[in-house]
Amino acid sequence: MKVLLVEDNNDVGEAVERRLIAAGHIVTWNRDGQHVDDALEHDPVDAVILDLTLPAADGMTILRQIRRRWRDLPVLVITAKAEIDDKVSLLDLGADDYLVKPFDMREMEARLRALVRRPTGHFTSVLQSGDLALDPDGRIVTVAGRVIDLGRREFGLLEALMAQAGRVVSRERLMSRLSDLEDGGSENALELLVSRLRRKIAGSAAEVVTVRGVGYLVRTMQDAQD
Incomplete structure (x- = not known):
């Protein structure tokens, strides 16, 4: 599958990118959260991995923009423990699933595969x-x-x-x-x-x-x- 990774942390981003590429996937890495909607418009993907805390954009706003234009595009949010209280807002805004940092790369890959396999529509973390x-x-x-x-x-x-x-x-x-x-x-x-x-x-x-x-x-x- 083709994945858009939106993550500003180099360590996390490199680990996710390395894991997905090793599994045979194609990864486009956006490091600051800018122009995500433009990137999706010109280069469609199968799923998005979205960090909430970004230097040049707000993750919640990006999530809202994605869901407004690409209703059925799977979005896996990665979030810090301090932001876990926002999980209801995440799901309400259209996140399909989320992982709390630090997370296991194998679990991340498994959840991403599960989201892409499921029929179109909004999903839960079940x-x-x-x-x-x-x-x-x-x-x-x-x-x-x-x-x-x-x-x-x-x-x-x-x-x-x-x-x-x-x-x-x-x-x-x-x-x-x-x-x-x-x-x-x-x-x-x-x-x-x-x-x-x-x-x-x-x-x-x-x-x-x-x-x-x-x-x-x-x-x-x-x-x-x-």
């Missing part, structure tokens, strides 16, 4: 795998529309897996995530957590699969057949 859905904002998980009760660590594990649905997430990365959530992650704790999570999502079209010696992934029955 992660979906078959009939299994996870809403990071509302902290709600459903199977075929039925809410299931997950603990904090179970939710964090499932979110990390679903952010890269269909791809293996290493045990080390998952243990690091659990360590951030609670007082340290270990291989035994991870295995027990995976076992509990499997029981709770039993009956879903999605499953947590062990990739021996590497890690885990979430996939649907259809993914397994493909």
